[in-house]
Amino acid sequence: MKKVFKIIAWTLFGLVLSLFGLGALFMYKVQHGFPVTYETEKPELSLAAAKPAILLFSKTTGFRHGESIEASKPVIQALATKNNWVIYETEEGGVFNQEQLSQFKLVIFNNSTGRVLNDNQQLALEKYVEKGGALMGIHGAGDNSHHWDWYVNNLLGTTFSHHPLNPQFQRALVQMEPSADSVLKANLSASWEGNDEWYVFFEKPKNARVVYYIDGEKILPSGNMLWMKDKNFGMGKYHPVAWHKNAGKGRTFYTSMGHSKDAWANPAYVKLIEQGISWSIQ
Template sequence: MNTSSLKCALPLLAAMTMESASAAQFKALLFTKTAGWQHESIPAAISATRRLSELHDFAVVHSDSADVFTPENLKQFDVVVFLLTTGDVLNERQQDAFQAFIRSGKGYVGIHSAADTEYDWSWYRGLVGRNFLIHPAVQSAKLNVLEAGFPGLEFMPARFTWTEEYYTYGAEHSESLNYLLSVDESTYQPQAMWGEIKSNGMGEFHPIAWYQQYDGGRAFYTGLGHLPASYDSAMFLSHLYGGIYWAATGKGIE
């Protein structure tokens, strides 16, 4: 290439380099609509996810409106994160769009009260895996890592202390759940009673995070993330990003 041709090519090469550098590895929709309890940790969770997107080079769009759940709009995303959602957040048309999104091979991430969402939609119950029933007061307890090869669990010891609003969950709504974390009920007080709803916990096995292949797509859920300060924890954020990364790409499991 002569000097003149090289000078002409430099702007194009520079533009291509800039475009490559700005290309995100995937795109996530961060959905925070609530139709029930609204967690005070939502702003911290949004900010933390945006920091993760900068650290790990993925694009993120936040919305607390279900109007974003249209087939045309969802096409641009690789994963939808139900971040601290509660209650009935999607109408039937929006449910259809989200179901088609997952069936096209895309991903879902549920954080904490995503299990307290869409109880009357059987497909979503299968997607999230288990529903929230009740919880005791926030306490510290011992957690166990059950599958260390899942992305994001590299920074978690095999057994560690964590402070959380530990949900008690109902029965499995899917037979495909792979469990990542469990909480040792002997290390805290799992008993809770809300009027006629009473629980002594889940017993010997109390899962708190899991993942699965579901209806053509991928689903990850973690029950952690109640406290705003959780989103300042590098260990928790690694766990959160690992779930987003796997749900968006299907990569990372060893």
């Protein structure tokens, strides 16, 4: 009987150890990316010359917000139809070359995570923005899996730390920043209720103009789990959730909201995306 108990105990111990190891490996991959393939073949582009063209890029090599990505596509396409834009949707990085990027008014990293472009493609996007192009990032595009200094400095202006875990999703009042760009905020709601996974960054975004913020003291921000015991902090009372920056002659826009498909059913959030696109391509 004792032998049986020993076998059961060692089996359970082995299972726990294996689960712990798999969890650690998964967290490492989320932060550092899964195996990466870089697409280098240039696609054939046929964009209507009379319409502003937008590149909607949803490639992921880190955590994939699949439901949000799929929910976003018809919504953004509907906004394009409404505003006379043209959307080129892809998860192939071959379009990131100077010649083809120049045909777009805006590039959207649509919950793109991990290392998604090779060195030459990253450089092409940097030059595109700095020469007058625009870059927008949605939610996961701002996590810490990209490992690209220019991108972090010019899209975010800050570094991702964690997101709340207990509970992961929380309701909060999203409030307009009074000093937000007057053109950008013209058609936006002064406040609205959001239910999202509120990203916590190590500091407020530098050299950025905030559009929306929440009261960070009214959410539970802790991201502690297992071996991570240093994530029990938030961003304080003033917690930005949407902002924009200048990058050379270009501009960037980022919102940390948009984790789930439900965000795309919220008219106030969709209006933020619409206004962010309009402002970016003006």
